[in-house]
Structure formats: structure tokens, C-alpha cells
Amino acid sequence: MENIKKMDGYIFSAQIPFLHIQRHLSEYLTEIPCTFFDITAQDFYFKLAEIHYKYPDFSIKHSMIDFLYEENDYLNLKEIISPDDFPFILDNSIQIFGQPNAYELIYEAHAKLWKEKRIRFSLTRLSSLYTFFEDEHIIPIVVNPTLDSMKATILELVHGIELEDLTNNQVVAGYLEFSIPQNDPTEIEYRQIALYKSILDFNRKHGTALITSRNAIHYELITNYSEFSMITNNQEICSLAKFLKENLTFKVKIGWGIGKTLQEARIQAEKASTYCTGSLTESYILTKENELLGPLDGHSSVSIGTFDNDKLEEIANDTNISLLHLQKIYGLIYKHKINAITADELSVHLTVTVRTASRILNRLEECNYASSTKSKATQSKGRPQKLYELNL
Numbered sequence: 001m002e003n004i005k006k007m008d009g010y011i012f013s014a015q016i017p018f019l020h021i022q023r024h025l026s027e028y029l030t031e032i033p034c035t036f037f038d039i040t041a042q043d044f045y046f047k048l049a050e051i052h053y054k055y056p057d058f059s060i061k062h063s064m065i066d067f068l069y070e071e072n073d074y075l076n077l078k079e080i081i082s083p084d085d086f087p088f089i090l091d092n093s094i095q096i097f098g099q100p101n102a103y104e105l106i107y108e109a110h111a112k113l114w115k116e117k118r119i120r121f122s123l124t125r126l127s128s129l130y131t132f133f134e135d136e137h138i139i140p141i142v143v144n145p146t147l148d149s150m151k152a153t154i155l156e157l158v159h160g161i162e163l164e165d166l167t168n169n170q171v172v173a174g175y176l177e178f179s180i181p182q183n184d185p186t187e188i189e190y191r192q193i194a195l196y197k198s199i200l201d202f203n204r205k206h207g208t209a210l211i212t213s214r215n216a217i218h219y220e221l222i223t224n225y226s227e228f229s230m231i232t233n234n235q236e237i238c239s240l241a242k243f244l245k246e247n248l249t250f251k252v253k254i255g256w257g258i259g260k261t262l263q264e265a266r267i268q269a270e271k272a273s274t275y276c277t278g279s280l281t282e283s284y285i286l287t288k289e290n291e292l293l294g295p296l297d298g299h300s301s302v303s304i305g306t307f308d309n310d311k312l313e314e315i316a317n318d319t320n321i322s323l324l325h326l327q328k329i330y331g332l333i334y335k336h337k338i339n340a341i342t343a344d345e346l347s348v349h350l351t352v353t354v355r356t357a358s359r360i361l362n363r364l365e366e367c368n369y370a371s372s373t374k375s376k377a378t379q380s381k382g383r384p385q386k387l388y389e390l391n392l
Contacts (some may be wrong), residue, residue, distance in 0.1 A: 005034070009161045012036040013155065014125055015067075019098030033160035039067050039125060040149045044075045046124075047143045055121070062108050066090040067143065085164065087123075088113055089287060107132040114138060171262045172228040174210070174221030174240075175255040175269035188217070191250055193218060200273040201241045206231070219272075220266065238283035238296035245281040254283035264288065275324055278352070292327065319367045321360055324348055328361075330392055340373065341384040361388045 009032060012018035018036035039153050064089045068074045071094045078086065090096055090109050099105055106126060113119040113194060129140045135149040178195055181187040192214065199212050199219065208231060211222040232238050244252050253276035257268025272286035275294060284294030312330060316323045332349050333339060347357035364370035365388065372386045
């Protein structure tokens with residue numbers, strides 16, 4: 001476990017070690033390409049031809065084959081053999097191999113069928129299965145991947161590693177803009193210095209290497225996708241926003257941009273920063289596919305694709321509600337799969353006052369994009385709140 005992140009990728013010998021490691025160390029392997037040597041359809045039918053040659057009395061109907069499951073489409077056997085002649089299998093899912101006692105489960109499944117005299121052949125991927133049958137004079141037929149299929153698996157892993165490297169080395173730009181106090185040059189200069197110092201402190205504390213350049217009222221950050229993923233916890237929570245919120249007395253808008261080029265990433269970052277309309281420091285991402293993600297606070301982050309914008313722009317024109325607020329509301333509905341909300345709840349997700357949230361909901365109702373339903377009781381004192389059913 002100590003060295004797991006030092007590797008570029010992993011290949012396991014078969015399903016059991018692959019699923020066992022995946023089950024117990026999944027949080028360490030999310031960004032590392034992993035695979036295992038498996039039986040391909042070509043391997044399987046090549047072996048079947050060999051078995052028919054060696055055992056003239058071979059009958060697939062009276063066989064147990066423990067490596068057929070949904071995930072490999074039963075190696076196409078269901079397309080060839082009728083249900084009445086289909087062999088016995090271990091389970092319909094490969095996940096059976098991930099059980100802690102997988103070897104015992106597989107042995108017991110084979111042994112039960114032999115004891116009941118329902119099979120005469122056992123085809124298995126487990127080269128050690130024969131040791132379980134030593135006292136029963138049963139010799140399973142071991143089916144292994146061919147050299148060609150193993151080479152193909154290795155090449156597939158190498159390709160995955162190359163793609164991962166390309167992704168991790170993408171350039172990501174950050175655009176940080178602080179709020180400007182009116183007619184106070186001294187305060188502006190102080191905020192410039194304080195923000196720059198906080199970025200340096202963040203680098204020191206988190207071991208990051210954000211390249212920073214200063215402009216009039218904003219800072220530009222340059223990093224790679226790998227470090228960006230770490231800073232934003234895979235685009236869920238922006239640790240930089242959290243750090244700045246705790247260490248600065250003024251609001252900072254943070255926009256992250258991902259693009260095919262540095263210039264494109266810069267443009268996306270500046271656009272993303274414009275969505276930071278709350279009263280506190282916020283962080284948004286705009287990807288190269290123009291997908292907006294945010295605010296990156298771990299619980300109210302929403303994803304809005306460009307395909308939604310035509311309809312939302314139409315609603316914005318009808319209601320005079322800002323497109324940004326409508327995008328956030330739409331993302332909230334989509335992510336949390338809800339269609340009714342109170343003004344209090346909406347104010348939290350939009351980072352606006354309850355009065356502003358009520359005004360937005362009332363306006364949506366006036367234009368037939370929402371309808372108020374029966375009141376919702378609250379734990380706090382006061383009148384129960386209206387529940388607005390949204391229709392965007």
C-alpha cells in the first residue's frame with residue numbers, strides 16, 4: 001500500500017487478485033490504470049478444440065465452466081448453445097471472484113456438481129484448483145490466456161497509462177479576482193499582497209507548485225491536471241477556496257479553466273470566475289467541453305452542460321432572472337433529483353439572501369415555470385414555508 005501510487009499501472013494474473021485489491025484499495029487505485037489477464041473468446045474456443053481432440057467423450061452440457069459471466073458476455077457461448085445444452089457456471093457476475101473465500105466457493109461449486117454426478121468435466125481458470133481435488137481423483141482442465149491475448153492486455157494497459165499521462169499533463173489555468181473596495185488604493189494594494197502571500201502559504205502547506213502571476217486586480221495560476229485534481233479533490237471540493245476563505249477577510253472569485261491550449265484554459269478560467277456571485281469566496285470550473293462545475297464546496301456542486309443553455313436563456317429572457325441563477329437551479333434539480341424547494345433551501349444553494357431566493361421563486365411562478373404547493377413545516381419558529389414545484 002505504501003508504494004501503490006509509485007506505479008504507473010497494474011496487471012494482475014487473474015480475477016481474484018484483481019477484484020481483491022480493487023475492493024480493499026479502491027481509493028488508492030482510482031487514478032491508476034489496472035487490468036488483469038483474462039480468457040478471451042479466441043482463447044476459449046482454441047482450448048475447446050484441444051479438449052475435444054484429447055477427450056472424445058467431452059460434453060459441454062456436462063461441464064462446469066467457472067469463467068463465464070455477464071461481464072465477458074459468456075464468451076459468446078449463449079449465441080451458439082441452446083439453454084438446455086448450456087454448461088454449468090459459477091455465477092452470472094465476475095464479482096463472485098471478489099469474495100474473501102473465493103477459492104472455497106469455486107471448489108464447493110465444482111465439488112457439489114461432481115458429487116451429484118451432473119458433470120464429468122471441470123473447466124477452470126484457477127491453476128491451483130486441482131489441489132482441492134487431490135483426494136477425489138478429479139483433475140480439472142485449466143484454461144489459461146494465450147500469449148497473444150496477454151500481449152494485447154499489456155498493450156491495452158500501456159495505452160491506458162499513456163492516456164493518463166496526457167490527461168495529467170494538461171495545462172489548467174486559474175483566475176483569482178478579489179473584491180475591490182471603493183476609492184481606497186491602500187486597501188487594494190493590501191489585498192493584492194495578502195492574496196499573493198496566501199497563495200504562497202497554500203503552496204507551502206499543501207506541497208503544490210502553482211505558478212502565479214499578478215495583474216491589476218487578479219492573479220493567474222498555472223498548473224497541470226494532476227495537481228489541479230488534487231487541489232479540487234477530483235473537482236468536488238476546492239481546497240484553495242477553503243484556505244483563502246479561512247485566511248482572508250475579503251471575498252475571492254476563483255475560476256478554473258481546462259482547455260486544449262494554455263490560452264483556451266485562460267479564457268475558460270476567466271469565464272468560470274464570473275459565476276462566483278455569492279457573498280463568500282467560491283470556486284467554479286469550466287471545462288474544454290464548456291461544462292460548468294461548481295461551486296466546489298463538496299455538497300452543492302452542480303454540473304451544467306452547454307446543451308441546457310438554450311432553454312435556460314429563453315427562461316432568463318421571460319423572467320428577467322439571471323442565467324447564472326437559472327443554471328445553478330437547474331444543476332441543483334439535476335444533481336439532487338428534486339423538483340420542489342423552499343426559499344430557505346434555495347438561498348443556501350445560490351448563496352443569496354432568503355428574500356432574493358423568494359423573489360426568484362415568485363418570479364418563476366408568475367411566468368409558469370414554478371407553482372407553489374402546500375406549506376412545508378420547518379423546525380425553526382415562524383410560519384411554515386411555501387414549497388415551490390419547479391418546471392424548467
